[in-house]
Amino acid sequence: MAAEFKLELYVVGHSSNSRAALSNLRRICDEKLKGRYDLQVVDVLEQPELAEAANVIATPALVKRAPLPVRMIVGDLTQTERVLHGLDLDADDAEGGSSER
């Protein structure tokens, strides 16, 4: 079954912003989207053409492909409320059900 949330995280190598974004994102996904998400991490230094295609200017950048609308959340994702808002998740959303994937 396809994951409900399709996410792409664009990072720049192992910069501190990038590492912070990745760790913040994993935490949010584990808390709110357990078992419901698919995450692809793209290093713009290695695959700039993917950054070009997605029009990523600032990094780190989290792109929510699904569910629609497509949205880009820019930054190290420390501002959790903003991230949740961008993902259309309420701050006190109940944990997703079903088993781990």
Place this chain on the structure above:
Amino acid sequence: MNTKEQKVEKLVTGIAGLDQIAGGGLPLGRSTLLAGTAGSAKTVFAMQFLIEGAQRGQAGVFVTFEETPADLRKNMLGFGWDLTKFEAERKLCFVDASPRPDEERVEAGAYDFGALVARVEAAVRKVDAKRVSLDSLGAIFVQLHDPTTVRRELYRLSGALKQMGVTAIVTSERSEEYGPISRHLMEEFVADNVILVRNVLDDEKRRRTVEILKFRGTDHQKGEYPFSVTADGVIVIPLSAIQLKQRSTTLRITSGNEELDAMCGGGFFRDSIILVSGATGTGKTLMVTAFLAGGIARGERSLVYCFEESREQFFRNAAGWGFNFEQMEREEKLKVVTDYPEIMPLEDHLIRMKRIIQEFKPNRVAVDSLSALERIATERGFREFVIGLTAFVKHQEIAGLFTSTTPTLLGGSSVTEAHISTICDSIILLRYVEIFGEMRRGLTVLKMRGSLHDKEIREFMIDGTGMHVGKAFRNVGGILAGNPVQLSLAPEEIDRLRQMFHEE
């Protein structure tokens, strides 16, 4: 090695006129900020920089934050630039950072421009670019909302561009023509190399100017220079920055009239600028006609720009004085260009006139009259035009004869003369003289740089065979002041007065 003594090298841009005022070109391997108000042609400059590079074998990357590549491809076709062709030849590459219509962006923490830098680097590598244009800073600030971060990251970007070894133009918005450099206080970019483009509304007319504000570590011309956006792109008019490699010549050419030649000490100099000033009807156009015909009769090519009459009128008048100009034009010894001054701005007239001179390669040029062109410009614009045209004509070692109309019938001087009398090498005045209830005409050579000349005011006659210079007016004073009066001085007195102004 003392780095202070090392001057920054220049990259020849290829944009007409810009390289001259930039002391050779843009600082090589550096970023230059190009700031201007809305509609000041920044994007055209930025694109032309890459197009000229592509035509010289230097590939370029255009990073766009505002217009889409599709819109740019369409708009630039108007200048004859086929961007798709350059892209296919890998001479041009776009980094499309323009906002996508359905894009939503949220900021949730600290960020940097790592992806933008990576994308630009990838594009530069892809086509091995030597030039980069970034258009525009303002649009970045619109898309991303933390000005502190944006400024810091743009500084990083400028450092990255330097690392890539490319020469870059970065465009930026201004709110006022004569206010702060940029709307966004881009100190980092502003510190090094800045060019300002203006589109000033002056006395109901638009004047486009470009000014190199500063280049770090290298020289440039100061001040504003006019430019024009033509069908081929931007053309900057360097004016007094033109290398005046005017070798002064002692070679003389005919005015078309032997008596006038004698008054001028043998004729005009080969590369001189001659001003003929007089009220309407005093014979300026005839003098132009004689000038053109005199040259043709001696195997020269003549070119005239007529802003006072139609072609038919001009030919008819010439025929009335015995000159078959239609025949001469057919034989390509003469070219007659007529226009209403109002059809285009003065800068465009200048570009067109220079182009025609370059194509037709005349030995002598006439403009009848400068006063007609003065109508359509501001005082400053007109002065710049005159400087630009006369410098160009001298540079080509062509003789130029320009007419100017005095505002009143009997004399006085026009504003035109105030501007250009110092630029001209020779000045001939034509005036009405009221004697014994008749209007006669007087001619005098007021100035003839580098030569002795006749100081007398002679009578000037026009008949079916053209112009004739007669005897000097004796017993009449105040002709040039526009108030001719009979004098009743004894001949000895007159001689004494004349001696006073004799310069031998």
